[in-house]
Amino acid sequence: MATQYSISGTTAKGIAASVERGVTEGELAPGDALPPVRRLADELGVSPGTVATAYKELRQRGLVVTRGRGGTVVAEAPSVASRRPPRVPEGLVDLAGGHPDPAFLPVLRPPAEVRPVYGSHRAAPRLPALEELARAWFARDGVPAERVTFAHGALDCVARLLSTELRPGDAVAVEDPGFHHLLDLVPALGLRMVPVAVDREGMTPDALRAALRAGVRAVLCSPRGQSPTGACFTPERRDELVALLREFPEVLVVEDDHNAEISGVASVSLATAGLERWAQVRTVSKHLGIDLRWAGVAGDPVTLARHDGRMLMTSGWVSHVLQETVAGLLSDPGVTRLVAAGEAAYAERRRALIDALGAYGIRSTGPSGLSVWVPVRDESAVVNGLRTQGWWVAAGARFRIAAPTAVRITTATLPPADARRLASDFAAVLGDAQATYGG
Template sequence: MAAQYSIEGATAKGIAASVERGVAEGGLAPGDALPPVRRLADGLGVSPGTVATAYKELRRRGLVVTRGRGGTVVAGAPPVASRRPPRVPDGLVDLAGGHPDPAFLPVLRPPAAVTPVYGSHRAAPRLAALEELTRTWFRRDGVPARHVTFAHGALDCVARLLSTELRPGDAVAVEDPGFHHLLDLVPALGLRTVPVTVDGEGLVPDALRAALRGGVRAVVCSPRGQCPTGAFFTRSRRDELVAVLREFPEVLVVEDDHNAEVGGAAAYTLAAAGLDRWAQVRTVSKHLGVDLRWAGVACDATTLARHDGRMLMTSGWVSHVLQETVVDLFTDGAVRALVAAGEQAYAERRAALIDALGAYRIRAVGASGLNVWVPVRGESDVVNGLRTRGWWVAAGARFRIASPPAVRITTATLAPADAVRLAADFAEALGDGQATYGG
């Protein structure tokens, strides 16, 4: 435990709150060990059972993890507050955010006039026009679209699905490395993350089978444009994964196809395979605009009922003004042409950086999506080295659970000519790091 922070409390609730306060304020850092149960109980003058109850609650909420003989330690990314991205220092080229190039996003034009309605839209939450466009969008890639609904973005949908399907303490299989916001969300819901290895074709079947045999209740993955590696399912990999999942028909499979329009990869999805429990969520933030908090969801009938039942009790519906805006964008030919141009540019920019790094024998991956993932020995050395050379990239730690170190570079706005300069600076930064480690 960090020497500068002293845990307080006379009840389990008070002790848990004290630990949470220490984490939130920085007195307890990720990896810091909490005192053994009996030692803390003696120090606070409470029973060991009271401390054990506090630790159990902290584990349930994802604030701490237990490592066998290693004791109880603060989790690597404790969900006590949202982790907003750090401010990009002045003068640096921002390649850390994972955002699309604004040049390939349309100008948003909400409806000019919105007629007032009496009451609410709970009785008819979805515009018929957008519902039909959503069905067509999914069917284009072979995804069953008999049951569709809307959400306020991918994470909003995933959170609702997991919270209605699972109970605190249940396990969720996630990609490793994977989407950092999802890695924060799962423990924040009181669930346990089980990392599943990812290679160039997505989830590794043997790793997924091991997680399922370990008792996970849900799987969350991306069929293409995987964050942060850019992996995508091939037909053969999809079929292998389906064969594994059919052994566990009760498990809910959630696909996040957030890069459906600009991923640069074909759609071989689990959602098209006829699984018993499944959902696929598609958002428009990567190709129509980050401020469009709308997602389309296709799923089985049970999942639809649970999702919409919970939504009915909370936000009720997605704004019809927002829905009308999305309808107009979906049906605009000029917008479709702009999105297609963006997909081509993103593919060229990913390839340019991978090739430029390859010239220095630096291995990088990024077969689809907006990012390139570069394995390194020391993340901080590379991040800091590139910072001194004018580049701002993301350390891989926030995307990893057990996978090796790397950095993520968003190439969406990186011109091919600039990729050559970045690769040269990257090679120099690696050299600086090797010198630090003694070669």
């Protein structure tokens, strides 16, 4: 428990504000425990109900989480303060970030000339040329594309979709393990996460059935290139999930197809199944450049109308300069060839590591996308052991809710020859961990 910071306040709002101030200023760090309700109530001279109300507000706003007997602790990614990914130690090979290889990203060429306009773009927020390209992109994979809209990236879109559909306290089904930024975002919106187990074919039917029966109002999933496991829907799994979802037509289904162009597998999507409430989000940061904060969204008329209505009241539109840049890249044959080469290289590198680990009897999964997910008994032992060998990989804890322990290795920049060396070092680390920790 953090002992340096003294929580103050005589009302629920005051106590919550004091905790928030401690988090913002760094006095309360992620994972720090807050005092038990009754003890803090005694220290502040208030009722336990006042402290419990403050903690509830903090939970709803994504600042703290409750871990059963572990008490209430500061969230790993609290919804205040400025947190940045940890710096990669000097001299290590970075395989933790989930980023694409810059060699397969095109040089960005914004429009050479941007004429000033009178007023704003609220009346025409989408460039017709990019709108047509987006429609063709979705339609290529059978996703209904009569209506599309734009957002400032996948997380921006998901946040807006959830905030227009749900209210604080509502439940959302999320993949477990899943994309860590989404796992941070959902509680930050005041929503409850219901974890749904994932295997190599995506969400498992039994787990989704349980979440739907528990009353979730939205489902967030990835059809392919799932982060962190690389899971991808098969036609059989898609059909099983659709059959379940049709029993709950009011539930909003949001697919995040952020790896659409470089996943290495064909599209198998829930969005093609005629669901009543749905949206599919596609971004370009993984295959065109991380600075292109643009997303295309296809969906049912109600969902898109609510999204656009909220967007018009806030940011209004995605920059037309950005839209022109994206349109130019999407219509450039040379860029298309470069992206295709990247997709092939990513598939080769992913398979090379899986095969190399398999040669040492190490089980891993990565059927699509940019990374490989490796189950391990002790994440810290493996991460620290590989660090001593010159590798920087991601502990699975940041991606998990109730899923078993593992590490994620980004293979996007890992040549096959280096994959064999990494596998050898991995096997050695596991041997050391078994000797030290008993397996």
